[in-house]
Amino acid sequence: MADNNRLIDYSHKESQKRVSELKEKKLAGSRRIDLLSHLVFAEDKKTGLRPSLADLGTEGLNMIMAGADPYSSVLAGAFFYLTHNPSALAKVTEEVR
Secondary structure: OHHHHHHHHHHHHHHHHHHHHHHHHHHOOOOOOOHHHHHHOOOOOOOOOOOOHHHHHHHHHHHHHHHHHHHHHHHHHHHHHHHOOHHHHHHHHHHHO
């Protein structure tokens, strides 16, 4: 639970820092185009609302998790198949050592 809360806090802190940078650069006339900049400056056409800092922090967390999950799945699959294929495991072990 503590690690989960630390990850959430990190995501919100980094998102807030990036939003501040984006707003400062926009005021200076410079604009870096990335996914977060599109979210920061987005506006709902019906309501005119923009995403809150909490919304942006949550989106940042989603991006972090989306990037981590495929790697963990690939590693889990690789370990599964290596442990079920002794000759491949021996070859990989030899190469790593």
